[in-house]
Amino acid sequence: MNSRVYVPPMAGVTDLVFRSIVRRIDPGCLMSTEMVSSRALLAKPESRIMDLGADEHPIGIQIFGHEPDVMAHAAQLAEKRGADFLDINMGCPVPKITKGKDGCALMKEPDLAREIIKTVKQSVKVPVTVKFRLGWDDENRNAVEFGEMAEEAGASLVTVHGRTRQQLYSGNADWQHIALVKAALSIPVFGNGDVFSPEAAMRMLEITGCDGVAVARGTLGNPWLIPAITRYLDRGILDEPPDNIERLIMAFWHCTGLIAYKGPRVGVNESRRHLTNYTKGISGAAPYRNRLTQIAGLKDAVQILSELALLVGGKEGLTRFLLAVEQDNLKNGEHPGERNGNGEGGIKTPVDIDAILPVAIP
Numbered sequence: 001m002n003s004r005v006y007v008p009p010m011a012g013v014t015d016l017v018f019r020s021i022v023r024r025i026d027p028g029c030l031m032s033t034e035m036v037s038s039r040a041l042l043a044k045p046e047s048r049i050m051d052l053g054a055d056e057h058p059i060g061i062q063i064f065g066h067e068p069d070v071m072a073h074a075a076q077l078a079e080k081r082g083a084d085f086l087d088i089n090m091g092c093p094v095p096k097i098t099k100g101k102d103g104c105a106l107m108k109e110p111d112l113a114r115e116i117i118k119t120v121k122q123s124v125k126v127p128v129t130v131k132f133r134l135g136w137d138d139e140n141r142n143a144v145e146f147g148e149m150a151e152e153a154g155a156s157l158v159t160v161h162g163r164t165r166q167q168l169y170s171g172n173a174d175w176q177h178i179a180l181v182k183a184a185l186s187i188p189v190f191g192n193g194d195v196f197s198p199e200a201a202m203r204m205l206e207i208t209g210c211d212g213v214a215v216a217r218g219t220l221g222n223p224w225l226i227p228a229i230t231r232y233l234d235r236g237i238l239d240e241p242p243d244n245i246e247r248l249i250m251a252f253w254h255c256t257g258l259i260a261y262k263g264p265r266v267g268v269n270e271s272r273r274h275l276t277n278y279t280k281g282i283s284g285a286a287p288y289r290n291r292l293t294q295i296a297g298l299k300d301a302v303q304i305l306s307e308l309a310l311l312v313g314g315k316e317g318l319t320r321f322l323l324a325v326e327q328d329n330l331k332n333g334e335h336p337g338e339r340n341g342n343g344e345g346g347i348k349t350p351v352d353i354d355a356i357l358p359v360a361i362p
């Protein structure tokens, strides 16, 4: 856990598939699962949210809830599943979560928050970390005192999102206020909010003095951002961004990964927003993006991505893209030309690309 760059939890995003995509380009990246309800774990301890890859480290599992004993039980389950650290969510602003005293609502109940951290800390051997915001609203910016409480209760590290609960995602993250938290604590503090580039990561660290930076939305459709930030912080080198075909190939891998892991219905459904994220910033992609939001299966995705590959990379780009599809098929034990026909298990890619120029997918 020496990394200065961290992909914090994102519900509906940082699942096993997303994390494996990030680890394809940055194997040692510090990451966390999506948040998991401590109460739900009582009923379903085998929750797939806590599925970890074979060698997936370093990895945190994030739990939320407000009952110290239930949280301690959840923490033990998470530890058994292989978490390297246990993160407690005290920053989620979503009403469904806060109205049950969970997430950021705990910033209004520091005594209860303290008891949760202490109880969880006593129940596991792995480090316990806490993620929170600047406070509930502007009148109650208690992040400094809250951070001091977390440290005193046994947290090994805190991540601070520079917004209040009331702000949700509006306005700018207040990095100056994160600096106050950093200055007050002895444990490592990770600053969080609005880092979308290596330069912004550097600026955030300069302004806050933080030990590391947590980058969430910036990774959507752009997993390359994480190693790019690390290289910039460590060596001042700005990586070339991936070319458009590389983006399309990664989008395809993400989609096939989701379908393989979650099944065709959920996998395709969840792929739609990831696919559109990968194509953001590609000139001329808007109409294709629109179609990607409506795909019915992997076939549709490959069709649209192939057309985009042709648009942005010409014949050569399309060939590169289709070769990646072909390799994926072979890796999965399928041979070109042999296809199950339902469009979910893989895609037949004709070797003769001229044959696919008008219609990419059979």
Ligand SMILES: Cc1cc2nc3c(=O)[nH]c(=O)nc-3n(C[C@H](O)[C@H](O)[C@H](O)COP(=O)(O)O)c2cc1C
Residues within 6 Å of the ligand: 008, 009, 010, 011, 012, 013, 034, 035, 062, 089, 090, 091, 092, 131, 161, 192, 193, 194, 195, 214, 215, 216, 217, 218
């Ligand atoms: C789709 C989405 C889901 C999120 N889910 C969680 C979550 O499960 N737990 C959590 O602590 N924060 C969650 N967050 C907040 C992020 O971890 C992060 O604090 C926030 O997005 C600000 O960082 P950013 O500006 O780098 O995106 C979520 C954010 C997004 C966009």
